[in-house]
Amino acid sequence: MAIADALRLLLLSAIWGGSFLLMRIAAPILGVAYVAEGRVLSASLFLFLLALFRKRLGGLLCNWRYLLVMGFFNVALPFSLFAYAAAVLSTSQLSVLNATAPIWAYAIGLTLGIETFDIKRLCGMVTALCGVVLLFWGLLVATPDQFLLPVISSLCAAFSYGIATNYAKAKATLAPFETAHGSLWAASLLLVPMLFLWPARQMPTAESLLAVAGLGVVCTGVAFPLYYRLIRDIGASSALTVTFLNPVFATLWGALYLAEAVVPRHMFGMAVILVGTALSTGFRVGNLRKRRKPA
Template structure:
């Protein structure tokens, strides 16, 4: 991985880690439905603008809605609307650091979903990873002061359900119709916005948004969804899916860092140890190995 792609990877981790900071700021004021409708709508409009620019340059970014609308709807629900809503619900109670670490359990859920969906047996290494992941979550949740707040148990369940939703989307994508990555991002954002819109009248904002709150919402939509997807798909194009997924291990670090810097969240020993155990479990489940741990090529090859 060259320097440019390494910088893209770190930038993506910083952006996705920052999404939990922005949700923690805005969710208590706007509520889940209004916040996520704004996020999805801003992301869809931004990606529509990018698509228009691409089409002007002759690179093509047609969605093919009539042909792929069901595909966009499934992705929009399980990869955007549902997990975003669950995270926003949990962000009213949990800290940004806890949200970021629990989000890293998505590959662990993915192993379980794959075992059921695709009948892929879990290897002993994967089983150990699942046990470690569960232990890391238990340690993090058991000792973090944020989980002592009223409704924290339900918020933790919602966060884990959001990570589970991502794993469903990932499994679906493996057998989904062949659609360009940018079209997947663009179409799923519009589908997610349409799905969430009917919920807004029934889940109004509990408070009045300020300029700062709307700034956080705009950052969630444009930066954490729109720009982040562009960087992510560029990484996949440049270095492949496996290397791009390294962001899973980096984004919790930034989630914890941003929470400590801007929200003055306390980084306790349980935060560090629990995060490390969760990420180790994720590494075992995904088979991830840093470059320096991989076997060196034989001489002459």
């Protein structure tokens, strides 16, 4: 892997790890609906300006059904569920539950016949689920009313990403940039009714508004093209490394800015989940030394 690609990978991991910190800042004040809609709408506007500059506005309306499905499962639903969970769970807990998305994608693909059975990947799924139990068992036993729904919501968000991944494999009709741009606009429309059902918890503060803007512009609008650039330059399997690096940065940002405690037992549970995720995705460290030639 070239130095420039490694730096892009670290930058993307830092950005996406920071998204959980920003959700932790904004969610307790703005609530689920306004955090999700604010993030999606600001990202949509940013990508619209980028698409306008690059003259890539075509093909969205004629693919509205595909974009509507992707907007729901890849954006609106998981963003809302993570915004709900962010009021309770720490940045490290949110990020490591998000890292289980490739596991659900494989399980769904296996059920649909898109993926082939592999005992190693199945063992990875079981290992990761055991890690989830290790990470949250104490919290769920001590205060189930507080932590059970946020944990389930985060896992459902990761599961939703898995649905979107398999749907995109089977029904992809647009290039990645257009899919990201169009699905964000679709999600913006889908989330509007939530603004009337779940009002903001408090009056918005400057910090919470800046956090939502950062979620949309930086963690979504900037991160999406950066991720697609990595896929093009180093291949999808190597770009998947970001899944394992996100919790590292999320834990760091949470400890630095929110003074979240780093407990050894929790770190062990996180490590088990990430190892299981690596096994279930077929990820190999050796892939990082191979540079994929652009098509």
